[in-house]
Amino acid sequence: WVCLEFNAAWGRDVLDGTALGEELAAELSRRADAADVRIMFIRRPGRTDPLTDGHTVLLARSDPSDSWCERLRIDSPADLLDIDFALLDGPPPGLGDSVDEPVVLVCAHGKRDQCCAVFGRPIAAALMSSFGPQVWECSHTGGHRFAPSMILLPSGNTYGRLSAGESVTAVEVASRDQVHLPGLRGRSCWFPAGQASEVAVRQQISCGIDDLAIIKQASDGTCVVAHVDGRRWMVETAVSELAPRPPSCGAAPKPVRPVVVTSIRNL
Template sequence: MTCSALSAVDEPLEGTAAEVRGWVCLEFTAAWGRDVLDGTALGEELATELSRRADAADVRIMFIRHPGRSEPLTSGHTVLLARTDPDDSWCERVKIDTPFDLLDIDFAVLGGPAPGLGDRVEEPMVLVCAHGKRDQCCAVFGRPVAAELVRSFGEHVWECSHTGGHRFAPSMILLPSGYTYGRLSEADSLEAVESAMSGSVYLPGLRGRSTWTPQGQVSEIAVRQHISCGVDDLSVIDLGAGVSIVEHVDSRRWEVETETSELPPRPPSCGAVPKPVRPVTAKSVRELGSGLLLT
């Protein structure tokens, strides 16, 4: 069985999105290699320096390409810069001549307001993992989803490199929110993107918002399952010890209690050595000030 089939048996999706402050997505149509920063595509020196800078700024560097296109780029590389914090989420599109020009971008800007380095992107960008050299599930299940989405959303859709969590394939990220999805059918993927385009959040298949810790991701989703609200309406304070506070922009607040369990080991990707899985799940949701307990 594939890693995604084994995971689907009993592993929750909530709380499994990559935890990063922002995303740097480089259009790159040549061979990707197993890891975008392993030196295969960009060379050892550039890859090492970009990895160091990304770690320092708490951002994720990814490769992107338009579905079905692998021809060499003749007019430079598109770069998407995205900050996911709901207090001020944004995405900008920058054009660079070569990947070395990424060194001219201070990744620390992803921790603040839009820097104006490129054109502001007003509608969500859609990234679907199709990184076959990293895991077969991403290619087999991701590419058909990307191909279906591009028919409706055109240039807003990109295939991307590893997003974290092969076993949840097909995996999709929406920018700038950082909302990450898994196990979506082509029809569900369309609904998720349509919801994002209208400013709302599609809950089926939602793994979490990359801004938050796993506990915070689970807590936010738990509140969204009880109320209707927009993409950037909720923020999360992770208090630790299984307790988070979720706050709405209208000042309503909820206390969410979570717990961590352990499932039998399973491969994190196809062919890998099985590892234990420790999912985080919500135990209770209590609206502060009202005494209302939602479970």
């Protein structure tokens, strides 16, 4: 993850050139694709005034084998070009200060989907009152039909359709190295079948944030989930089909095909 504090207007996509200019956006997009890094905009809830003292940057890795988050300051968005994104796929690079508490990102990207702004901003404000500087509004997180959407870093655990109270609980639980299950959509570093599989195992056992990993995923959606203590589960998944529904505010209904777990067995 590369999260850039940016208070000026966001385009529909953070790297479409609207906010950063076409040349810088294109180069950052190229580097992000090469390193398999996601670039997002962040801002303090309710803040739209220009930044005068630089930009906060959050760097994070969500792989449970070594998840981490660092915070640093840069003078301008172009300074992101000084960061080797390849360093993010490994141990903490030491480019900034270590962030030990959960970082909370709430999608409020109204240019992408009005629901995110309408539902996300009140949640971000409520979380801000409880957790202060841990909380940011962020650009598009994916799956805006789940608005309000929330991501916790460094785990990358993604939540949808949580109330303000449930969101506060999710952050409190993460602060204790546990995972709040209601509203959990999965960990961002896994594909959908892996996300569903990990959540299903968590529903059966109590374990810490980084205790589970997807160590195998077959083409038919079957996954092997491993615990750090050696336990393993084989989880079978399938693609279901639900009645069509709007994927975002004002959009025409489309078929919904979620991944569902069909069986779990101990190995």
